[in-house]
Amino acid sequence: MTAGIGDIKMIEQEARSVRDDYVLGHSTEEYERLRRQGQTFEPVTRRLFHAIGLRPGWTCLDLGCGPGETMRLIGEIVGPSGEVTGLDRDATAGREAVERLQAAGTSRYRFIEANVEGPDAIGGGLFDLTFARMVLQFSRDPVGVLRKIYSWTKPGGYVAVQDLYVSTINLYPKLEACSELVGVIRETCERFGQDTEFAFKLPVYFVEAGIGAPDGTDVHLPMTPFEPFITHHQALCRSLLPRAIALGITTEARMHSVFRDTEQAAVDGQQHSALWSAMIGVWKRKPLR
Numbered sequence: 239m240t241a242g243i244g245d246i247k248m249i250e251q252e253a254r255s256v257r258d259d260y261v262l263g264h265s266t267e268e269y270e271r272l273r274r275q276g277q278t279f280e281p282v283t284r285r286l287f288h289a290i291g292l293r294p295g296w297t298c299l300d301l302g303c304g305p306g307e308t309m310r311l312i313g314e315i316v317g318p319s320g321e322v323t324g325l326d327r328d329a330t331a332g333r334e335a336v337e338r339l340q341a342a343g344t345s346r347y348r349f350i351e352a353n354v355e356g357p358d359a360i361g362g363g364l365f366d367l368t369f370a371r372m373v374l375q376f377s378r379d380p381v382g383v384l385r386k387i388y389s390w391t392k393p394g395g396y397v398a399v400q401d402l403y404v405s406t407i408n409l410y411p412k413l414e415a416c417s418e419l420v421g422v423i424r425e426t427c428e429r430f431g432q433d434t435e436f437a438f439k440l441p442v443y444f445v446e447a448g449i450g451a452p453d454g455t456d457v458h459l460p461m462t463p464f465e466p467f468i469t470h471h472q473a474l475c476r477s478l479l480p481r482a483i484a485l486g487i488t489t490e491a492r493m494h495s496v497f498r499d500t501e502q503a504a505v506d507g508q509q510h511s512a513l514w515s516a517m518i519g520v521w522k523r524k525p526l527r
C-alpha cells in the first residue's frame with residue numbers, strides 16, 4: 239500500500255484539523271497501529287509500573303494518550319478507586335478512548351484536549367503518577383514539558399517516561415530493502431525535528447528539568463526473527479509515508495518495490511536476526527517536601 243496525491247491532501251487537512259505537524263498523523267489506520275503496538279509493549283510498561291509500585295487508588299495522568307492503550311493498562315491497575323486522565327491534542331483519539339474505557343468500567347477515566355507544550359496548568363488536583371510513553375520524543379522542548387509535568391505531580395508521586403532509542407536497529411544478514419525502509423522512517427522523523435536518540439538522553443533531561451537524577455531506569459531491547467520485525471516497521475513506515483513522499487525522501491514507486499521486496503523476504507523465511515529499537519524507561523519519585 240502506498241500514498242498518493244489524494245492521501246497527501248487528506249494528511250494536510252488532517253494535520254490542520256488538529257493544528258499540528260505530528261509525523262505519524264491521525265488516521266484510523268494509525269490508531270489501529272498504535273493499539274497493536276500498545277499491546278506489544280504492554281509487558282514492558284507493566285514492568286515499569288510494577289517497579290514504581292503503581293497501585294489501586296492512584297490518580298494518574300497519561301500524557302499523549304493517543305487511542306488509550308496505556309490508559310487502559312493504568313486503569314486496570316489503579317481500579318475503580320483510582321482515576322486515569324488522558325491528555326492529547328488529538329481529541330478524536332482521546333474521546334473515543336475514554337468512551338470505550340468508561341464502558342469497560344475498570345476505573346474512572348477522563349480526557350483533556352491540550353498540546354503538551356501549551357498550558358502550564360490543566361486544572362484539577364495533582365497526580366500520583368504523571369506518565370508519558372512515546373510522546374516526549376516528538377516534543378521540540380522535552381525539558382520544558384518534563385518541568386511542567388513534574389509540577390503536576392504530587393509530593394511523594396512519580397514522573398515516569400518511556401521512549402524509543404532507534405539507533406539499536408540492526409538486521410543480520412543485511413537486506414537492502416529493509417535498510418531502505420528503516421532509512422525512510424529515520425529520515426522522515428529527523429526532518430520533522432524528532433531526535434531518534436532522545437530516550438538515551440532522558441536521565442540528563444530529568445536533571446535539566448529540575449526533577450533530579452532518576453531513581454530507576456529500564457531498558458527493553460527485543461531481538462526477533464525477520465517477520466515480526468518487518469511487520470511492525472512496515473506499519474510504522476506506512477503511517478509516515480505520505481509525509482516522507484511530500485518531503486521528497488522517497489517516492490510512491492520506490493516504496494512499492496521496497497514493500498514488495500520486504501514482504502517477499504518475509505515469505506521466503508530465511509533466518510535473520512533482527513534487533514529492534516530499545517524502549518527506555520526512566521522514573522523519579524518527587525520528594526515529600
Ligand SMILES: C[S@@+](CC[C@H](N)C(=O)[O-])C[C@H]1O[C@@H](n2cnc3c(N)ncnc32)[C@H](O)[C@@H]1O
Pocket residue numbers: 260262272276301302303304305306307308325326327328331352353354355370371372373376377
Ligand atoms: C506514538 S503516539 C503514543 C500514544 C500512547 N502514548 C502509546 O504509547 O500508545 C504519540 C501520541 O502523542 C500525541 N502528541 C504528540 N505531540 C503532542 C503534543 N505536543 N501535545 C499533545 N499530544 C501530543 C499524538 O497525538 C499521539 O497520540
